Amino acid sequence: PAGPPSEYEPYLSVALAAAKEAGAVIAAAWDAHKTIDTKSGDTDLVTETDKRCEELVLSRISAAFPDHKFIGEEGSAAQGFTEELTDAPTWMCDPVDGTTNFVHRFPFSCVSVGLTIGKQPVVGVVLNPILGETYHAVRGGGAFLNGQPIRASDTRQLSKALVGTELGTRRDAAFLDACFSRIRALSQRTRSLRCTGSCALNLCSVAMGRLDAYYEIGLGGCWDLCAAALVLEEAGGRVLDPAGGPFNLMSRRVLGTNAHLAEAVSGILADCPCAPDEPLPQPLPE
Ligand code: IPD
Ligand code: CA
Ligand code: CA
Ligand code: CA
Numbered sequence: 001p002a003g004p005p006s007e008y009e010p011y012l013s014v015a016l017a018a019a020k021e022a023g024a025v026i027a028a029a030w031d032a033h034k035t036i037d038t039k040s041g042d043t044d045l046v047t048e049t050d051k052r053c054e055e056l057v058l059s060r061i062s063a064a065f066p067d068h069k070f071i072g073e074e075g076s077a078a079q080g081f082t083e084e085l086t087d088a089p090t091w092m093c094d095p096v097d098g099t100t101n102f103v104h105r106f107p108f109s110c111v112s113v114g115l116t117i118g119k120q121p122v123v124g125v126v127l128n129p130i131l132g133e134t135y136h137a138v139r140g141g142g143a144f145l146n147g148q149p150i151r152a153s154d155t156r157q158l159s160k161a162l163v164g165t166e167l168g169t170r171r172d173a174a175f176l177d178a179c180f181s182r183i184r185a186l187s188q189r190t191r192s193l194r195c196t197g198s199c200a201l202n203l204c205s206v207a208m209g210r211l212d213a214y215y216e217i218g219l220g221g222c223w224d225l226c227a228a229a230l231v232l233e234e235a236g237g238r239v240l241d242p243a244g245g246p247f248n249l250m251s252r253r254v255l256g257t258n259a260h261l262a263e264a265v266s267g268i269l270a271d272c273p274c275a276p277d278e279p280l281p282q283p284l285p286e
Contacts, residue, residue: 008115008123008138011065015113015125016136018060022053022111023129026096030130036103044169045099050074053095053111061091061113068115073223085222085250090116092226097126098198107131112200114226121249124227126200135204135231143234145208152237152258153209161190161261164202164214170275175218178275182215185268203228203256207235213257213265215242217278222249229256238262243270243281253279 029049037046054072061070069090070076091113096102098109107130115123126135135150137143143150155161163186167179187193194211196202202214203225219225226249229239239247242255244266257265270281 006138006141008141011115011123012125012136012138014060014064015115015123016134018057019111019113019125019127019134021060022056022095023127023134025049025053025056026102026109026111027129030102030105034103040169041171043100043171045103046074047096047099047102049102050096050099054093057093057095057111057113061093065089065091071221071223073220085116085119087118092116092223094200094220094223097200097224101197106197108196108198108201110198110201110204112223112227114223114228114230116226116249119249121226121230124230126204126227126231128201133204135207135228137227137231137234139230139234141234143207143231145204150208150235152206152232152235153212154260155212155258156260158189158261158264159191161212162192162194162210163190163265164194164196164205164211166195166197166199166202166216166219168216168218168220170218172275175275175278178217178273178278182217182269182272185272186265189264189268199224199254200228203232203239203254206237206256206258207232209258213255213261215255215265215269217242217253217269217274219252219254221252225249225254229254232256240266242266251279 035048054074072093094112097112102109110128113125122139124137205211238257
């Protein structure tokens with residue numbers, strides 16, 4: 001892969017190889033009959049492919065780095081991972097981000113493989129095998145799409161911005177009211193909004209400039225964020241809490257923007273109500 005040599009390169013090459021293998025599994029299953037289970041309900045799906053890809057990534061990572069920790073959406077996380085992040089090297093894997101897209105063959109699904117050291121993402125790989133897009137980054141080494149350097153957009157006016165968001169998996173009235181109040185406020189001030197069904201690919205879309213910002217409150221977990229947050233930071237973008245405070249990888253909330261729009265978007269989001277069991281908005285930074 002492109003990018004300067006770094007202490008993280010050995011981790012990157014294992015992450016890229018594992019993601020490539022998992023991507024091939026997703027691609028091979030794309031048009032085939034799928035075994036679909038629900039988790040919390042009809043909006044929260046898991047397939048054989050999710051489980052198979054997670055086992056595959058886990059086996060490649062643990063063979064290469066047996067002392068590292070591993071959090072995967074369908075395995076350790078589903079079995080009650082405590083969500084207390086330590087300083088130890090910790091891999092975070094979403095074997096299929098965009099499972100609903102995978103089930104419906106809407107072509108925004110990816111495998112996401114990230115590594116934190118000292119609680120910070122240091123390696124990130126996000127691979128969409130259907131569109132043939134592989135994003136990667138190591139801390140301090142820039143961000144790349146299919147080996148070519150990428151930068152977030154230069155859009156400075158909110159009125160010219162295309163903003164992504166997602167509805168997550170909840171469909172209760174309180175949650176939807178909170179979501180739609182944010183959507184309403186932003187759609188009055190931006191060019192348009194998009195929901196394309198993958199948290200990781202949304203962040204990578206900001207990193208390569210096809211979106212100017214993306215936010216979600218109540219997303220799945222750190223596996224959605226780890227790799228793509230690094231890709232966006234390394235592409236010159238901003239990753240923060242939707243209400244403007246510092247980003248917390250374990251918080252299930254994110255705002256990713258280009259270098260210019262963080263304050264404008266977080267200012268609008270901070271003024272919108274939150275659903276009852278969403279974390280309260282945080283104060284804007286001084
Ligand atoms: C989901 C997708 C979706 C987002 C959810 C995530 P999954 O991940 O990223 O876009 O709205 O919050 O949980 O279940 O497809 O891996
Ligand atoms: Ca899921
Ligand atoms: Ca996910
Ligand atoms: Ca997933």
